Amino acid sequence: MSLFMTVRIAIRALRRNALGTALTALGMIIGVAAVIVMVAIGTGARTAIEQQIRSVGSNIVMVNAGAGGFGPVRQGQGAVTTLTPEDAGAIRGQLEGIRYASPALNTRSQIVAETTNWNTQVQGTSDELVELRSWPVQFGSFFSAADVRAAAKVVVLGSVARDQLFGAGADPTGASVRIHNQPFRVVGVLTSKGQAAFGQDQDDTAFIPFTTMQKRLLGVRHVSGIILSAEDDVPLDRMASEVTALLRQRHQLADAEVDDFMVRTQTEMTSMLTSTTDTMTYLLAGIAAVSLIVGGIGIMNIMLVSVTERTREIGLRLAVGARDVDVLAQFLVEAIVLSLAGGALGILLGGGTAYAVSALMHWPTAVTASSVGMSAGVAAATGVFFGLYPARKAAALHPIEALRYE
Amino acid sequence: MTGASPLISVRELTKTYDLGETQVKALRGVDLVVLPAEFVALTGPSGSGKSTFMHLLGCLDRPTGGDYTLAGVDVARLDRRPLARVRNTQIGFVFQGFNLLPRTTALENVELPLLYAGRVGARERRERAAEALEAVGLADRRSHHPNQLSGGQQQRVAIARALVNRPRLLLADEPTGNLDTRTSIEVMGIFQRLNEAQGLTIVLVTHETDIAEYGTRIVAFRDGRVRSDLPVRRRRAAIAEIERLAGEADAAA
Ligand SMILES: Nc1ncnc2c1ncn2[C@@H]1O[C@H](COP(=O)(O)OP(=O)(O)O)[C@@H](O)[C@H]1O
Ligand SMILES: [Mg+2]
Numbered sequence: 001m002s003l004f005m006t007v008r009i010a011i012r013a014l015r016r017n018a019l020g021t022a023l024t025a026l027g028m029i030i031g032v033a034a035v036i037v038m039v040a041i042g043t044g045a046r047t048a049i050e051q052q053i054r055s056v057g058s059n060i061v062m063v064n065a066g067a068g069g070f071g072p073v074r075q076g077q078g079a080v081t082t083l084t085p086e087d088a089g090a091i092r093g094q095l096e097g098i099r100y101a102s103p104a105l106n107t108r109s110q111i112v113a114e115t116t117n118w119n120t121q122v123q124g125t126s127d128e129l130v131e132l133r134s135w136p137v138q139f140g141s142f143f144s145a146a147d148v149r150a151a152a153k154v155v156v157l158g159s160v161a162r163d164q165l166f167g168a169g170a171d172p173t174g175a176s177v178r179i180h181n182q183p184f185r186v187v188g189v190l191t192s193k194g195q196a197a198f199g200q201d202q203d204d205t206a207f208i209p210f211t212t213m214q215k216r217l218l219g220v221r222h223v224s225g226i227i228l229s230a231e232d233d234v235p236l237d238r239m240a241s242e243v244t245a246l247l248r249q250r251h252q253l254a255d256a257e258v259d260d261f262m263v264r265t266q267t268e269m270t271s272m273l274t275s276t277t278d279t280m281t282y283l284l285a286g287i288a289a290v291s292l293i294v295g296g297i298g299i300m301n302i303m304l305v306s307v308t309e310r311t312r313e314i315g316l317r318l319a320v321g322a323r324d325v326d327v328l329a330q331f332l333v334e335a336i337v338l339s340l341a342g343g344a345l346g347i348l349l350g351g352g353t354a355y356a357v358s359a360l361m362h363w364p365t366a367v368t369a370s371s372v373g374m375s376a377g378v379a380a381a382t383g384v385f386f387g388l389y390p391a392r393k394a395a396a397l398h399p400i401e402a403l404r405y406e
Numbered sequence: 407m408t409g410a411s412p413l414i415s416v417r418e419l420t421k422t423y424d425l426g427e428t429q430v431k432a433l434r435g436v437d438l439v440v441l442p443a444e445f446v447a448l449t450g451p452s453g454s455g456k457s458t459f460m461h462l463l464g465c466l467d468r469p470t471g472g473d474y475t476l477a478g479v480d481v482a483r484l485d486r487r488p489l490a491r492v493r494n495t496q497i498g499f500v501f502q503g504f505n506l507l508p509r510t511t512a513l514e515n516v517e518l519p520l521l522y523a524g525r526v527g528a529r530e531r532r533e534r535a536a537e538a539l540e541a542v543g544l545a546d547r548r549s550h551h552p553n554q555l556s557g558g559q560q561q562r563v564a565i566a567r568a569l570v571n572r573p574r575l576l577l578a579d580e581p582t583g584n585l586d587t588r589t590s591i592e593v594m595g596i597f598q599r600l601n602e603a604q605g606l607t608i609v610l611v612t613h614e615t616d617i618a619e620y621g622t623r624i625v626a627f628r629d630g631r632v633r634s635d636l637p638v639r640r641r642r643a644a645i646a647e648i649e650r651l652a653g654e655a656d657a658a659a
Contacts, residue, residue, distance in 0.1 A: 005521060319466055321490050321495070323487050323491075
């Protein structure tokens, strides 16, 4: 019998028991949809994180005081006090291919304006940060190298901090705010980077010279990190090992001693952060895949029922000359049609759900061709796998016994 | 009757159903030779092995022992696959219970054997099925479903299905068992016409003597053996009887 006829007969048989078919396919639909949505959310999260890391700047190597943590931006002040601004100067002075080297030191602080106040992340950096992160100002200018040298009490606000303190879109340059009870002059406002997908809002921040932070706010001599940017053609791995060697020497670490700092390249940070979301994606997709198997068992069940219900039909087909393979093909194709139809609907449902999640919850999602292809493939494979047993059962029937079946 | 080579040649055919504890010897050694264009009626009491024998003739089941040669082929020893081919191309089978596919049109029911006949295109399939339906007088019922047809009409659809792949041998197990007298005669009329006009070989099971007399030869079974095998001396003619019945009905009206 031709494949076309086999498919036609299968579709017809399925339509005859439309409700049962729909309920059976539901398992498949939900399974496939779940896979699509989970992978879409996972992929979206990964893309968002990659974007966020890219927004930190290009060709970045981060040095962090202590032996752990993500980076200077998150670290705050640690217990380790060996990393200093002089280390940053030495790196710039002694290593080839360094474009920028900015010390970093952070604290959370209440910023008090005339009528309002706002708690935000205050970051101490050098004047190079504005170049390093290619982050232009909306009003005024970033603080200068002279401000850094003088430990001047100047502040550059992120757009969210500005909105909160001075009203949305306002230009507060020249205004005065208090940080740690000391007066600071607002010299600039940065352009908005936009709502970050995960993690903290990049615009909810304020920058002051790291020297000011050291002397006037915290009273320390160390910094919590150094952000380096290498020239475009410099391999980051090599830069990282050179920085490590230099700092070990400067910190006078013996061979047996472990680093009292941590060097990470942008590439490493990306994979570190995305590996979490990747693990999550695999986990969720795995759970979703289990529902695919449940869907498959549903298909096997309805196919077994179908074979039993249609025993006489099978007997008749055998009696008029159907071969075993004809009967096998008929039921196998039926199972595959069922699972593929379920898979197709599941892809639509999953795509729609992913879209809704994006639109309603502002989560980034990405329905990828590979997840769609994989789902379709898995659906077909499920049909074959779970349809094979019932189909073989049908094909092995004895014509007369099947015809006699009540 | 000498000269023509037999279509069916059965020797010492036995069939034992193994039911675990007991064994039912349904056939205890049947010998039978049927020549082309014969119309054999099998009779015998219930349980005498007629259906069992028909299933063996129809290659729907395998004998326990003995030989069965159909058109020169030793079909008793064929595998499942070639056996399916023999069923498809050589044999048409009509069942007592019609065995039509429900919710499927008469035409599609008749097409069924052609689906498994190899290279028969959709158009040819439809044409041949329509032809077969016409041959049993149901040209105008092709798109009816079985539940929209009378018993006689359903049995005629089943006959059309048995004929559609132009078999050499038509087997019918009590085809009139579920039909009233008049419809039975009509069905026998179709069989007689096929037998006489086309030389189709027919083996038919019936427990009614009148039905048996439409054939050319009556083989009686008892306890799984052939008890008697006699030619029909005064063969009944179904078509003439139908005309007479129609005439009587007209006169009564
Ligand atoms: N599938 C079967 N399993 C066991 N016994 C059977 C089976 N089919 C028929 N028989 C037995 O074989 C004998 C012959 O049955 P059957 O050929 O149907 O007779 P008939 O058609 O002449 O009435 C009966 O005793 C019947 O009970
Ligand atoms: Mg019987």
